[in-house]
Amino acid sequence: xxxxxxxxxxxxxxxxxxxxxxxxxxxxxxxxxxxxxxxxxxxxxxxxxxxxxxxxxxxxxxxxxxxxxxxxxxxxxxxxxxxxxxxxxxxxxxxxxxxxxxxxxxxxxxxxxxxxxxxxxxxxxxxxxxxxxxxxxxxxxxxxxxxxxxxxxxxxxxxxxxxxxxxxxxxxxxxxxxxxxxxxxxxxxxxxxxxxxxxxxxxxxxxxxxxxxxxxxxxxxxxxxxxxxxxxxxxxxxxxxxxxxxxxxxxxxxxxxxxxxxxxxxxxxxxxxxxxxxxxxxxxxxxxxxxxxxxxxxxxxxxxxxxxxxxxxxxxxxxxxxxxxxxxxxxxxxxxxxxxxxxxxxxxxxxxxxxxxxxxxxxxxxxxxxxxxxxxxxxxxxxxxxxxxxxxxxxxxxxxxxxxxxxxxxxxxxxxxxxxxxxxxxxxxxxxxxxxxxxxxxxxxxxxxxxxxxxxxxxx
Ligand code: MN
Ligand code: MN
Numbered sequence: 001x002x003x004x005x006x007x008x009x010x011x012x013x014x015x016x017x018x019x020x021x022x023x024x025x026x027x028x029x030x031x032x033x034x035x036x037x038x039x040x041x042x043x044x045x046x047x048x049x050x051x052x053x054x055x056x057x058x059x060x061x062x063x064x065x066x067x068x069x070x071x072x073x074x075x076x077x078x079x080x081x082x083x084x085x086x087x088x089x090x091x092x093x094x095x096x097x098x099x100x101x102x103x104x105x106x107x108x109x110x111x112x113x114x115x116x117x118x119x120x121x122x123x124x125x126x127x128x129x130x131x132x133x134x135x136x137x138x139x140x141x142x143x144x145x146x147x148x149x150x151x152x153x154x155x156x157x158x159x160x161x162x163x164x165x166x167x168x169x170x171x172x173x174x175x176x177x178x179x180x181x182x183x184x185x186x187x188x189x190x191x192x193x194x195x196x197x198x199x200x201x202x203x204x205x206x207x208x209x210x211x212x213x214x215x216x217x218x219x220x221x222x223x224x225x226x227x228x229x230x231x232x233x234x235x236x237x238x239x240x241x242x243x244x245x246x247x248x249x250x251x252x253x254x255x256x257x258x259x260x261x262x263x264x265x266x267x268x269x270x271x272x273x274x275x276x277x278x279x280x281x282x283x284x285x286x287x288x289x290x291x292x293x294x295x296x297x298x299x300x301x302x303x304x305x306x307x308x309x310x311x312x313x314x315x316x317x318x319x320x321x322x323x324x325x326x327x328x329x330x331x332x333x334x335x336x337x338x339x340x341x342x343x344x345x346x347x348x349x350x351x352x353x354x355x356x357x358x359x360x361x362x363x364x365x366x367x368x369x370x371x372x373x374x375x376x377x378x379x380x381x382x383x384x385x386x387x388x389x390x391x392x393x394x395x396x397x398x399x400x401x402x403x404x405x406x407x408x409x410x411x412x413x414x415x416x417x418x419x420x421x422x423x424x425x426x427x428x429x430x431x432x433x434x435x436x437x438x439x440x441x442x443x444x445x446x447x448x449x450x451x452x453x454x455x456x457x458x459x460x
Pocket of ligand 2: 263294
């Protein structure tokens with residue numbers, strides 16, 4: 001009966017029961033580099049800069065329209081400093097399609113408003129407008145750091161980073177003490193902290209003079225000394241507050257990684273590493289690091305932007321191939337994180353269908369909510385292809401679904417790729433506490449996601 005059972009049942013195994021010592025070492029090495037990348041990539045702009053630096057070291061050159069392309073060439077195109085596309089030209093024609101992996105490098109955060117500064121009761125604050133889906137109560141009483149750019153009227157760019165360096169000050173949004181929180185505590189988690197109330201405290205010493213708004217004046221003088229900016233310059237600034245914790249190992253066995261921005265830089269890094277490591281691919285490999293996924297993939301740097309089609313059309317033109325032919329023969333891994341089953345909150349999950357930590361890369365055939373609404377739903381044919389490929393290449397993977405039916409749901413860039421007539425499937429790292437200031441992933445799953453993307457890139 002046991003024999004029959006093992007022949008007929010689908011049983012999953014913990015990844016650590018399936019990898020050998022050599023692969024365990026590879027997991028650790030890979031994750032060490034990923035942690036360094038994540039620590040230095042706190043915004044989409046920083047992720048793109050770091051990705052370009054690493055790409056150049058691996059021999060990638062900036063693509064210029066009209067450039068001649070031959071097999072083995074490595075090119076990249078940066079979209080306005082916020083999104084990046086890389087390609088390794090394959091031996092086959094682009095008319096046979098390419099292998100695409102697409103992740104996003106934006107993460108939930110607190111954007112400063114365009115008129116953010118104000119003083120009240122001799123304290124100075126920045127007002128914010130949050131970006132992406134956050135649970136607001138998680139963002140108070142944690143250290144925050146500031147990143148971004150101030151574009152001056154002259155066109156000059158002023159880069160701002162305050163709080164990443166341990167010597168630098170940080171910021172915080174205060175919360176009520178429990179002693180006086182009786183009314184607040186009766187509110188729901190959604191209402192206890194409001195979006196309009198997420199203000200960072202940034203100063204308290206008044207300027208040594210008479211008059212009003214003396215703390216604000218003192219704060220602005222500090223900013224003016226450091227960056228040469230004034231209050232009006234915030235109008236054309238993109239400054240974001242992100243958690244000021246370093247990425248770190250979690251657990252006595254150090255098997256997990258905690259940090260801000262795993263969604264979706266953990267998949268972005270996996271793709272990058274894979275496109276750096278792929279050797280003489282048969283089909284052209286394309287890696288996308290997109291922006292604006294957390295707000296719906298709209299806009300010039302989002303996955304719905306024609307910037308991607310323009311890049312691909314340029315590559316196709318170099319081989320006299322029609323873009324639509326390339327698309328219809330292409331395959332895309334939409335590499336985005338999925339929810340990991342959390343034993344502390346079993347009520348939202350249907351355990352058997354959910355991704356588990358240490359079980360490998362999570363494959364989502366469909367996403368969406370309320371009856372799969374908004375999903376691209378990969379075909380059974382595509383899933384069968386991945387089963388074949390991953391099992392052959394020793395990629396540990398698992399089927400994943402985001403929560404119980406009618407519990408909620410989510411979306412990724414998958415549908416925007418599929419809408420282009422590209423066979424697409426969601427695949428990525430399972431995450432706990434997704435969209436929290438400190439998200440949790442398992443090292444083994446990070447490595448397997450890299451291995452999965454590399455297998456797709458390398459397949460002929
Ligand atoms: Mn994501
Ligand atoms: Mn997300």
